Amino acid sequence: MKAINTANISAAQQPQTSWQYLLSHCFTDPVSLAKFLQLEPEQLNFSAQASGEFSLKVPLPYAMRMQKGDSRDPLLLQVLPDPRELEHFPGFVTDPLAEADANHLSGLIHKYKNRVLLMLSGACAINCRYCFRRHFPYDDNKIGSQQWQKILRYIENDSSIEEVIFSGGDPLATSDQRLDKLITQLGQIKHLQRLRIHSRLPVVIPQRITDQLCQTLQKTHLQTLLVIHANHANEFDLQVTEALDKLKAANVTVLNQAVLLKGINDTVASQKKLHTASFAAGALPYYLFVLDPVQGAAHFDISDSQAQQLVAELQRELPGYLLPRLAREIPGKPHKTLLAI
Numbered sequence: 199m200k201a202i203n204t205a206n207i208s209a210a211q212q213p214q215t216s217w218q219y220l221l222s223h224c225f226t227d228p229v230s231l232a233k234f235l236q237l238e239p240e241q242l243n244f245s246a247q248a249s250g251e252f253s254l255k256v257p258l259p260y261a262m263r264m265q266k267g268d269s270r271d272p273l274l275l276q277v278l279p280d281p282r283e284l285e286h287f288p289g290f291v292t293d294p295l296a297e298a299d300a301n302h303l304s305g306l307i308h309k310y311k312n313r314v315l316l317m318l319s320g321a322c323a324i325n326c327r328y329c330f331r332r333h334f335p336y337d338d339n340k341i342g343s344q345q346w347q348k349i350l351r352y353i354e355n356d357s358s359i360e361e362v363i364f365s366g367g368d369p370l371a372t373s374d375q376r377l378d379k380l381i382t383q384l385g386q387i388k389h390l391q392r393l394r395i396h397s398r399l400p401v402v403i404p405q406r407i408t409d410q411l412c413q414t415l416q417k418t419h420l421q422t423l424l425v426i427h428a429n430h431a432n433e434f435d436l437q438v439t440e441a442l443d444k445l446k447a448a449n450v451t452v453l454n455q456a457v458l459l460k461g462i463n464d465t466v467a468s469q470k471k472l473h474t475a476s477f478a479a480g481a482l483p484y485y486l487f488v489l490d491p492v493q494g495a496a497h498f499d500i501s502d503s504q505a506q507q508l509v510a511e512l513q514r515e516l517p518g519y520l521l522p523r524l525a526r527e528i529p530g531k532p533h534k535t536l537l538a539i
């Protein structure tokens with residue numbers, strides 16, 4: 199990872215910069231990020247020790263949507279290593295969803311009926327402080343070519359599997375060529391019906407939605423969904439909208455899932471703006487998750503009853519199609535648990 203040199207990329211050039219360049223040139227040190235945001239480094243509530251455990255990583259297109267001069271910007275607070283991450287809270291653990299129990303094959307998680315999740319890439323374009331996989335052993339779950347053959351056989355041999363979910367890390371951090379090969383091979387499995395991709399890249403580096411990727415997604419006979427991940431209305435801009443337009447033109451259904459985060463989006467007004475902006479950009483609100491109790495993220499937590507009250511108020515503000523389902527994932531349950539209908 200190279201540190202970003204913003205002098206090399208102006209705001210006007212950024213939309214034309216390749217996604218690979220942006221992915222490999224992120225903000226990784228607080229001084230450059232503070233300078234870019236027109237803040238003094240000491241104005242950032244930054245913990246070097248927390249960053250040592252889960253590093254600061256912010257791509258330029260995302261940083262450009264942060265409000266200059268605002269050390270409490272809601273996009274900044276999602277990615278800034280915070281001293282409170284070092285405190286330990288009972289119940290906040292490294293594997294909050296007990297995914298190790300469903301990790302049947304390296305790179306594959308099979309916890310729900312009819313669906314398998316593949317850890318296509320351990321890399322992310324951005325390090326979100328609340329991430330439930332911030333401690334995930336990605337190195338033990340790499341999918342090389344031999345492992346991919348084992349995964350294909352696993353799916354071929356279980357005709358109950360209807361849907362493959364590409365996850366990570368961020369599955370779109372992998373190349374278009376590799377994705378084309380994997381999707382083509384999956385498309386040859388008769389009982390598969392759907393491909394779902396969970397990715398934060400269309401939001402944080404919208405350039406990732408290339409023509410080649412769209413061609414791959416359009417030509418597969420699998421029904422294809424892409425679930426983006428945005429937690430705040432300010433994460434959407436024209437570039438994100440254009441990226442989602444390209445996906446929809448390739449017959450991809452685009453949904454948004456968000457996490458309810460204290461101090462970021464835990465008011466009715468911010469939730470209303472988020473789901474309205476998501477729909478305007480082309481992504482239908484899907485899930486609003488309460489925080490998974492992952493070690494290092496307790497300062498983002500709000501109680502289930504507060505979340506339920508917030509969504510009850512939100513329901514009065516939004517038409518039904520803009521209201522995401524409030525849910526929690528409970529380890530061992532065969533489905534997500536809805537906290538509000």
Ligand code: SF4
Pocket residue numbers: 321322323324325326329330331332366367368398427
């Ligand atoms: S997996 Fe998703 S939520 Fe977690 S750090 Fe990566 S982009 Fe963020």
